[in-house]
Amino acid sequence: MYHRVADAKEVHAIAKMFRELGEIEQEHVTQMAEKLLQDGINTTVPPPSWRVRTLDRIGKLLGYGFSIGVIMNTDRSIATAQLTQNKKSPPGLLYLLTWMNCSIKEKHLTFNTKNHNT
Numbered sequence: 455m456y457h458r459v460a461d462a463k464e465v466h467a468i469a470k471m472f473r474e475l476g477e478i479e480q481e482h483v484t485q486m487a488e489k490l491l492q493d494g495i496n497t498t499v500p501p502p503s504w505r506v507r508t509l510d511r512i513g514k515l516l517g518y519g520f521s522i523g524v525i526m527n528t529d530r531s532i533a534t535a536q537l538t539q540n541k542k543s544p545p546g547l548l549y550l551l552t553w554m555n556c557s558i559k560e561k562h563l564t565f566n567t568k569n570h571n572t
Contacts, residue, residue, distance in 0.1 A: 455476075455502070455506050455509065455510055455521070455525060456472045456473070456475040456476030456525075457472070457473060457476040459472045459513065459518045459521070459522055459525075460472035460476065462513065462517075462518050463518075472522075483499055487499060509521040509524055509525065
């Protein structure tokens, strides 16, 4: 999904950021599949969920602004839950989330949770 958003962005810096996020997500999928394989569970990577496919269709029809907001809020919620559970910040994660939010605000594309609930 991040790669599709990147392809739709005209601002190079924002497109690059979403491509990097897509690569990070792909690394997470690969690492999880490797971990399962080490645990004796042979699995294949499932296709995108119904939710992601729906957000992609909305993005194609109306622009990816809404879809990006939903995805960013989901990722932020997961990261916040992980930080709360671990009681410490993984190196660089909090910085990355802060940097993404600031960069997006500088380009006037606010994705914070307060403005997204409409």
